[in-house]
Amino acid sequence: MIEVRNLVKKYGNHLAVDHLDFTIEAGRIYGFLGPNGAGKSTTMNIMTGYLGATEGQVLIDGHDILKEPEEAKKHIGYLPEQPPLYMDMTVREYLRFAAELKGIPKKKREDEITEVEKMVRVRDVENRLIKNLSKGYRQRVGLAQAVLGFPETIILDEPTVGLDPKQIIEIRELIRKLAKKHTVILSSHILAEVREVCDYILIISRGKLVASDTPENLEKMLGENSTVELETRAVPSEIRLLLKNVPGIEMMEIKAGGNGISNVMIRQKKDEDVRERVFRAFASADVPLLTLKTAGTSLEDVFMELTQKETVPEAFRKQKKWEEDKNNAGDI
Numbered sequence: 001m002i003e004v005r006n007l008v009k010k011y012g013n014h015l016a017v018d019h020l021d022f023t024i025e026a027g028r029i030y031g032f033l034g035p036n037g038a039g040k041s042t043t044m045n046i047m048t049g050y051l052g053a054t055e056g057q058v059l060i061d062g063h064d065i066l067k068e069p070e071e072a073k074k075h076i077g078y079l080p081e082q083p084p085l086y087m088d089m090t091v092r093e094y095l096r097f098a099a100e101l102k103g104i105p106k107k108k109r110e111d112e113i114t115e116v117e118k119m120v121r122v123r124d125v126e127n128r129l130i131k132n133l134s135k136g137y138r139q140r141v142g143l144a145q146a147v148l149g150f151p152e153t154i155i156l157d158e159p160t161v162g163l164d165p166k167q168i169i170e171i172r173e174l175i176r177k178l179a180k181k182h183t184v185i186l187s188s189h190i191l192a193e194v195r196e197v198c199d200y201i202l203i204i205s206r207g208k209l210v211a212s213d214t215p216e217n218l219e220k221m222l223g224e225n226s227t228v229e230l231e232t233r234a235v236p237s238e239i240r241l242l243l244k245n246v247p248g249i250e251m252m253e254i255k256a257g258g259n260g261i262s263n264v265m266i267r268q269k270k271d272e273d274v275r276e277r278v279f280r281a282f283a284s285a286d287v288p289l290l291t292l293k294t295a296g297t298s299l300e301d302v303f304m305e306l307t308q309k310e311t312v313p314e315a316f317r318k319q320k321k322w323e324e325d326k327n328n329a330g331d332i
């Protein structure tokens with residue numbers, strides 16, 4: 001488990017990380033998602049002990065990364081955005097060097113390196129100089145270095161950046177494979193990547209954590225029941241009349257199609273579900289409804305909403321408040 005508590009990082013006057021507070025539980029793939037410059041690399045560098053924080057604390061399985069770096073680092077493997085590869089070493093030489101730095105006992109080193117090489121599929125190039133490898137292979141060597149020692153948690157900063165589509169697929173497959181035995185945290189500014197690979201998302205914007213939940217819950221929280229879409233065989237004036245007195249409707253937009261079918265988008269008032277009332281209004285007038293459904297919010301909408309606005313949307317403030325209250329209640 002990793003606990004990040006009230007983390008702050010200032011570069012001069014610039015607040016790159018702004019009071020981050022979150023917990024990473026074992027056994028999941030976490031996505032650290034945010035636009036460029038949001039503070040992802042800075043946070044990961046602090047979590048892994050590469051960079052000091054201005055304020056706050058990071059505990060890796062109970063060990064403070066600054067006060068007990070050796071013990072804490074045993075529990076994590078890190079692939080930074082720029083992997084620390086030595087271009088004039090062969091893959092095997094480099095992994096031996098990394099294994100030694102990690103303090104893997106000499107007796108176990110060779111077997112472990114072979115195991116990891118097989119796992120990330122670099123065994124066929126183990127005697128090649130790193131400088132002669134493709135970017136995809138280099139990234140896999142970087143990944144091998146992070147996996148050596150089989151730490152509980154593997155942290156990957158933008159692991160697919162600069163790779164071609166085939167290499168991206170390979171790295172994502174590897175990450176899924178790793179996640180069977182390790183907790184994985186990866187950062188990305190690509191929403192599709194995080195959605196595809198991760199089962200829990202932390203959205204960071206301007207150094208602040210603006211949301212954290214499963215992709216499904218994030219979509220639900222902002223979008224639940226906000227819009228209802230229907231199609232009906234009626235003209236707009238008739239629809240307006242039918243829906244005029246239905247409670248819970250904030251506004252509606254009606255588009256008449258050429259085929260006698262109108263499409264209606266209804267925006268519901270907060271915490272309302274108007275579907276049943278709408279159905280009854282149409283049924284009592286004997287006007288057929290062809291479809292009636294809530295239109296979901298996509299993760300794209302959530303991401304845009306959260307990272308483009310200065311303030312945190314109300315749904316998330318409420319969720320955060322609820323979590324705080326729950327935590328405080330637990331302390332008593």
Ligand SMILES: Nc1ncnc2c1ncn2[C@@H]1O[C@H](COP(=O)(O)OP(=O)(O)OP(=O)(O)O)[C@@H](O)[C@H]1O
Pocket residue numbers: 011014016034035036037038039040041042043189
């Ligand atoms: N060494 C530094 N000195 C000054 N400012 C820095 C330094 N490193 C990062 N920053 C600034 O801090 C902010 C956060 O940067 P960071 O690299 O952590 O973001 P990021 O989310 O990882 O973005 P990217 O995906 O572009 O790497 C940015 O505004 C960046 O310009």
